Amino acid sequence: GNSVTQMEGPVTLSEEAFLTINCTYTATGYPSLFWYVQYPGEGLQLLLKATKADDKGSNKGFEATYRKETTSFHLEKGSVQVSDSAVYFCALIRSNDYKLSFGAGTTVTVRA
Amino acid sequence: EAGVAQSPRYKIIEKRQSVAFWCNPISGHATLYWYQQILGQGPKLLIQFQNNGVVDDSQLPKDRFSAERLKGVDSTLKIQPAKLEDSAVYLCASSLDPLKANYGYTFGSGTRLTVV
Numbered sequence: 576g577n578s579v580t581q582m583e584g585p586v587t588l589s590e591e592a593f594l595t596i597n598c599t600y601t602a603t604g605y606p607s608l609f610w611y612v613q614y615p616g617e618g619l620q621l622l623l624k625a626t627k628a629d630d631k632g633s634n635k636g637f638e639a640t641y642r643k644e645t646t647s648f649h650l651e652k653g654s655v656q657v658s659d660s661a662v663y664f665c666a667l668i669r670s671n672d673y674k675l676s677f678g679a680g681t682t683v684t685v686r687a
Numbered sequence: 688e689a690g691v692a693q694s695p696r697y698k699i700i701e702k703r704q705s706v707a708f709w710c711n712p713i714s715g716h717a718t719l720y721w722y723q724q725i726l727g728q729g730p731k732l733l734i735q736f737q738n739n740g741v742v743d744d745s746q747l748p749k750d751r752f753s754a755e756r757l758k759g760v761d762s763t764l765k766i767q768p769a770k771l772e773d774s775a776v777y778l779c780a781s782s783l784d785p786l787k788a789n790y791g792y793t794f795g796s797g798t799r800l801t802v803v
Contacts, residue, residue, distance in 0.1 A: 621793075666729075675792055679727070
């Protein structure tokens with residue numbers, strides 16, 4: 576079946592630290608890959624996306640590269656801020672039915 | 688552009704009561720989704736509409752959950768009767784067209800349901 580597996584949290588970091596959240600997927604065909612973010616008390620927001628192999632999505636200092644050979648889409652940010660504290664979800668849209676499936680989410684807390 | 692609107696934001700009910708949630712998608716978005724997000728888990732798709740027709744409701748517990756999108760615009764999700772395990776955030780999302788779904792969905796802020 577199709578699924579998304581992401582690094583378990585919670586993750587606690589100091590400001591300006593490097594953040595990596597691992598995400599791997601299993602899917603037939605060529606899914607589109609996404610990272611969504613959910614800030615405290617807010618709804619899900621699209622953070623970045625990549626629609627084909629070797630694409631790099633980027634936004635707000637975050638990056639993720641679609642690696643078909645390792646079926647991964649790891650999220651990275653070089654220097655986190657307190658405002659990056661949120662829950663991050665890796666997700667994919669299957670190319671055969673266009674349904675969005677989510678990983679379990681990773682809670683990130685950044686301390687000043 | 689206006690986002691996906693949902694109401695109410697919060698709802699507390701007793702088990703065995705009924706509850707309804709409302710969603711108004713982005714204007715022109717043909718596809719509408721309802722997701723259930725239980726605390727500590729990723730959102731799970733309950734039902735997908737294309738205009739006013741159901742595309743997929745395979746994960747919807749049909750003995751107690753129902754949803755409609757009569758005019759192909761706004762939608763309601765109902766639970767009757769509610770159980771304790773229905774406590775979750777119910778998210779509505781919309782997209783322009785399934786074939787353009789790789790642009791990502793737009794989510795509403797959700798309705799947080801607590802069943803006591």
